[in-house]
Amino acid sequence: MVKLFKGNVINPVSPSELEVRENCTIAVRDGIIEAMFDEKDPIPENYQGLKAEDFGDSIIIPSFTDLHIHVSQYVQRGVGMDCLLFDWLNKYTFPQEANFRNLDYARAIYPQVIRDFLKNGTTQVAPFTTIHYDACDLFFRMLEESGMYSYMNKINMDMNSPEYYVEDTEQSVADTERFICEHSGSRWSGRVQPIIVPRFAPTCSDALLKGLGKLADRYDLGLHTHLVESRAEAAWSAELFPQYGSDGAIYERCGLLSGAGPKIFAHVIYPTNVEYEILNKYTAYSVHCPISTNNITAGIMPVSEFLKRDLRVALGTDVGGGHDMALYKVVGTAIQSSKLKAFYEEDYGRIDLTETFYMATAGGGAAFGRFGKLEPGYHFNALVLNGLQDDGFELPLIECLERFCYSGDDRNISHRFIDGNLIDPDEVFERIKGI
Numbered sequence: 001m002v003k004l005f006k007g008n009v010i011n012p013v014s015p016s017e018l019e020v021r022e023n024c025t026i027a028v029r030d031g032i033i034e035a036m037f038d039e040k041d042p043i044p045e046n047y048q049g050l051k052a053e054d055f056g057d058s059i060i061i062p063s064f065t066d067l068h069i070h071v072s073q074y075v076q077r078g079v080g081m082d083c084l085l086f087d088w089l090n091k092y093t094f095p096q097e098a099n100f101r102n103l104d105y106a107r108a109i110y111p112q113v114i115r116d117f118l119k120n121g122t123t124q125v126a127p128f129t130t131i132h133y134d135a136c137d138l139f140f141r142m143l144e145e146s147g148m149y150s151y152m153n154k155i156n157m158d159m160n161s162p163e164y165y166v167e168d169t170e171q172s173v174a175d176t177e178r179f180i181c182e183h184s185g186s187r188w189s190g191r192v193q194p195i196i197v198p199r200f201a202p203t204c205s206d207a208l209l210k211g212l213g214k215l216a217d218r219y220d221l222g223l224h225t226h227l228v229e230s231r232a233e234a235a236w237s238a239e240l241f242p243q244y245g246s247d248g249a250i251y252e253r254c255g256l257l258s259g260a261g262p263k264i265f266a267h268v269i270y271p272t273n274v275e276y277e278i279l280n281k282y283t284a285y286s287v288h289c290p291i292s293t294n295n296i297t298a299g300i301m302p303v304s305e306f307l308k309r310d311l312r313v314a315l316g317t318d319v320g321g322g323h324d325m326a327l328y329k330v331v332g333t334a335i336q337s338s339k340l341k342a343f344y345e346e347d348y349g350r351i352d353l354t355e356t357f358y359m360a361t362a363g364g365g366a367a368f369g370r371f372g373k374l375e376p377g378y379h380f381n382a383l384v385l386n387g388l389q390d391d392g393f394e395l396p397l398i399e400c401l402e403r404f405c406y407s408g409d410d411r412n413i414s415h416r417f418i419d420g421n422l423i424d425p426d427e428v429f430e431r432i433k434g435i
């Protein structure tokens with residue numbers, strides 16, 4: 001089935017090019033963009049007679065990919081933000097995550113999370129959940145029903161965790177394998193796929209990491225974890241795993257990078273040459289979450305160095321370290337944070353809107369395939385923006401996008417599409433809350 005959509009298209013072509021096409025028509029066949037043509041172009045023969053859904057002066061952009069968020073910390077967003085990391089973990093985060101042992105609790109919280117993703121235009125997501133199999137299975141089924149794309153699993157932690165929120169090593173590996181087996185294959189859409197999600201090296205024993213490494217290899221899966229998140233975490237990992245020498249080497253040597261799926265590392269604020277080599281070797285995604293790493297006082301990822309080295313960078317909200325579900329606000333904060341870093345470090349280069357918007361869309365979207373651009377061959381996962389102009393003064397389209405990333409909210413998003421289908425976040429919420 002073919003649908004035509006018309007409007008002012010802003011497309012992140014590359015980290016250095018943001019393309020604007022005014023009054024552009026996008027032809028979508030079975031959810032995939034088939035062709036794009038401008039007003040001056042003749043309408044291609046196969047689309048003649050079809051009426052485009054015309055969004056007029058509105059802006060059409062690709063939807064967002066949040067490549068790092070703790071969905072189980074949703075209810076604590078914007079709370080405890082005056083704590084330092086370890087107080088925040090012990091007072092808020094671990095007790096909150098432990099609540100998900102109760103399936104009714106998960107059933108109450110998770111539909112709100114998915115509604116909030118969709119309201120804010122996020123249609124691809126890599127979440128951290130909790131250690132609880134049943135709550136993770138529920139979240140998987142809700143994601144599947146919502147139409148969103150995701151990589152997920154239960155998380156793993158068998159040491160250096162509170163006694164009320166920790167796993168037995170063998171059980172952790174067995175539950176992870178069960179999750180993989182029960183959430184793969186033809187009875188599911190394939191939009192939500194398993195990945196391996198150890199919390200981070202300091203909360204995982206060598207035996208657990210190696211057990212998970214075998215699963216990555218056996219089922220050809222990717223990895224999602226935290227990497228050199230703070231100076232304290234990097235030092236702690238090195239102390240706990242002296243045989244491996246660095247945070248990145250732990251995951252490589254335990255076999256966790258052996259599968260074909262995407263390798264997703266959150267934060268990566270203090271990479272050594274070993275980490276840079278590993279990120280390059282596995283074409284890994286480093287996820288910049290500046291709202292969160294400001295809140296937890298972890299530091300600022302050296303993004304311009306990553307771009308110089310041609311490494312993949314995506315963005316994440318990292319709620320509840322981050323206090324907002326809107327990935328476009330992470331775009332604004334990423335730019336702000338790079339200016340702050342450049343203010344204190346003379347040789348550091350700033351990043352701009354073009355680079356940062358690319359990370360929020362095409363950068364993270366690539367982990368899922370052809371997502372995050374408005375070009376033929378890509379999924380039509382897209383948003384329609386408006387309400388970004390003032391009366392009496394006309395802002396250029398790129399500056400409207402910039403204003404959205406700094407001052408916008410979900411009221412500026414009038415339409416959301418996944419695979420060419422219009423999505424209503426409230427309707428999805430009503431549908432999934434009974435699962």
Ligand SMILES: [Zn+2]
Pocket residue numbers: 068069070226266318321
């Ligand atoms: Zn995180």
